[in-house]
Amino acid sequence: MKSQLIFLLCFSIAIQHLFAQKLEITPTTFTSKSGKEVTAEVGTIAVPENRKNPNAAMIPIHFIKLKSTNPNGKTPTFYLEGGPGSSCTWQASNPAYLENWLPYLELGDVVLVDQRGTGAETERTLxxxxxxxxxxxxxxxxxxxxxxxxxxxxxxxxxxxRGVDLQGYTTIENANDLDALRQALGYTKISLFGFSYGTHLGQTYMKYYPDSVENAVLIGVEGFNDTxxxxxxxxxxxxxxxxxxxxxxxxxxxxxxxxxxxxxxxxxxxxxxxxxxxxxxxxxxxxxxxxxxxxxxxxxxxxxxxxxxxxxxxxxxxxxxxxxxxxxxxxxxxxxxxxxxxxxxxxxxxxxxxxxxxxxxxxxxxxxxxxxxxxxxxxxxxxxxxPDLGEDFRTPLATDIRTLFLSGTLDFNTPPYQAEQVRWGYSNSQHIIVQNAGHEQIVYHPEAQETILRFLKGETVNDVTMSYPPIQFxxxxxxxxxxxxxxxxxx
Known part of the structure; x- marks a missing residue:
């Protein structure tokens, strides 16, 4: 037993050392539109560009961790931007966008993640x-x-x-990056907040790392077979x-x-x-x-x-x-x-x-x-x-992870019926359809933030209906x- 404990201790130290080599963090603060200072960490984690290649180049995944204002904060929220190809870490330095994240910090940390090949790393594949x-x-x-x-x-x-290995630029590798970051930051579970392609990535993470997800909020849903x-x-x-x-x-x-x-x-x-x-x-x-x-x-x-x-x-x-x-x-x-x-x-x-x-x-x-x-x-x-991910990847997901779907009736890119098709395999989900909302307008509805926060707190939101006024031409x-x-x- 003693030898097993020593082995586990050494293994734990080795893993921590490994992450210490891969993870770089700089403490900083950002200021919101209302003047509130937010304590944060700007960081990168180095990951293989193609995990199937033992000689793969290491590339950085950039992220910003906004620290919770709640000393007893619980599950952190990872934000997954759309695209694919869009960055989101810039939101921390934009006072108006940062203001939108303040209520979420009362629940727990918020991690803004730039997916591989985006943000500061866009130049590599541009x-x-x-x-x-x-x-x-x-x-x-x-x-x-x-x-x-x-x-x-x-x-x-x-x-x-440039030495770019395009075989590594898949949604599964994106999901692997997320889990590497989750582990490096020491989180047991995370909540996912995905928009558009970010919902595609979120579902992939739930498929391959189901035990690491507490809740999921998917806005403008793109299923595995909807690309x-x-x-x-x-x-x-x-x-x-x-x-x-x-x-x-x-x-x-x-x-x-x-x-x-x-x-x-x-x-x-x-x-x-x-x-x-x-x-x-x-x-x-x-x-x-x-x-x-x-x-x-x-x-x-x-x-x-x-x-x-x-x-x-x-x-x-x-x-x-x-x-x-x-x-x-x-x-x-x-x-x-x-x-x-x-x-x-x-x-x-x-x-x-x-x-x-x-x-x-x-x-x-x-x-x-x-x-x-x-x-x-x-x-x-x-x-x-x-690098075709194949039919196994595109197989629908069956899960009991708490999930909130949001769609807009005027969203051509990710219409509501896609969310319903995905939701068929979700035994613990809710779907709110926002009347007269297009693709970009769903999350900005005045009631959207409060509804998402309620859901992340563990409440049911079946009582919520959302609607914009009819289109005025x-x-x-x-x-x-x-x-x-x-x-x-x-x-």
Whole structure:
């Protein structure tokens, strides 16, 4: 027995030494919008870039631990940002965002985690295209695909020179990183707070580390088999917005049928693409771009699930039909930076999660009917090293972990039915659907924070209903004292 105790003691010391070598922490403080100081630790933990490779490079995972104000604080909350490819540690140094985390610190620590290849480590898997853009990049899907393929091949050469092992950029490796951090920080269990792709990661962590999770809050849910979107879901979103627009007295006199207007506009700019001048996101110089039906659909793909942009969509289509391209120019300016780069982490994470054969078949079938078939899913990258996680990964999860799902009725990216499909295997869950919320608006509902806090305290929240006011559309012309959108400038 004594020898066993000595062995366990030595093993424990060895493990602590190992983590001491891998974990680096710097104490600091941050100040919230209300002036409250938050004690924190800024840190990194070194992890293998590819755990299947014994000679893998060690890469840092950056995190910020916001310390609880409760001396008897319980389960810490790990925040998992969306993307994949988005950082979240910046929220600690942003007073307004930090203010949002203060109530959670009354429960326990909050850990903001930058997933591998994000935040300060984005440069490792980021490639910037320095050459001239193709003339018809926003006109034809084929030109966009060719440009994407060219960028990807250049990017792979750069990654090789950097020693990047893309085989390690999977959601399972992300989950392994989370658990390494959990252990290094000395937590027995954690609560997960995931948004969008962060819900995909959260479910993965629950699948592979079920004994380490106390609670989970999943907002805008992407299941294991939901990474590749269903094309007709976007058609449905357009029809839903059209129903609202067609019944709006400020819109329906001039546009009685929004879908008909969309189809008219698409035909118009497909036959005669428009030339716009924007400012290059790369050089800051004036840049002339041609925009056709493909480019407009790309814009709609990005913004049709965001309730902050939905109110201006009828005006966008109407203005194009009238020969006014100022709103289209604003949207192209806002979104065109995407064509300048390849984020290897984001591409590989999504490709690795992939889709089942049955879902791929359904996507192919829906593409034949959809108005948006060329823009729904990420482009296929030729010769990209994809570490497919396989059907075992995509198998639905059955769990009794306490889980709160939140969805928005106007969220095209992660519609409520996805959460319900995932929830089928969750024996201890609740689902709140926020009326009139888009993808980005769910968590910002005035009652969302209080509801999440109640849930994390162990309460049931079946009594909660949340709703935003119905969408109010921007008038098709002129200005309104009550309604405004940044695309309108100072009008």
């Amino acid at each position: 490639f910037i295209w320095q050459k001239e853009l193709p003339k018809n990049l926003f006109v034809h899907a084929e030109d966009a695909q060719k440009h994407f393929n060219n960028m990807s091949q250049e990017a792979l050469k750069v990654y090789k020179d 590749f979107k269903l094309p007709l879901a976007m058609d449905m979103q357009l029809h839903k917005i059209a129903l609202l627009s067609n019944n709006d007295p400020t819109i329906n006199k001039q546009v009685p049928d929004l879908v008909a207007l969309y189809e008219k506009v698409i035909r118009k700019i497909k036959e005669k693409p428009v030339e716009l001048e924007i400012t290059s996101a790369l050089t800051g110089a004036p840049l002339k771009v041609r925009v056709g039906s493909y480019g407009l659909n790309v814009i709609l793909r990005i913004d049709i699930g965001d309730a902050s942009d939905i109110p201006v969509l009828p005006r966008l289509l109407y203005s194009i039909d009238q020969g006014d391209y100022s709103l289209l120019q604003w949207f192209v300016q806002k979104r065109h930076q995407r064509v300048y780069g390849i984020h290897g982490m984001a591409i590989t994470m999504d490709a690795a999660s992939g889709a089942s054969p049955s879902r791929l078949a359904r996507i192919e079938a829906e593409n034949k009917k959809s108005l948006f078939k060329n823009v729904i899913n990420p482009s296929n990258v030729k010769n990209w090293p994809i 921007i008038p098709l012309t002129g200005t309104s004292e009550d309604l405004w959108h940044p695309s309108l400038g100072d009008e």
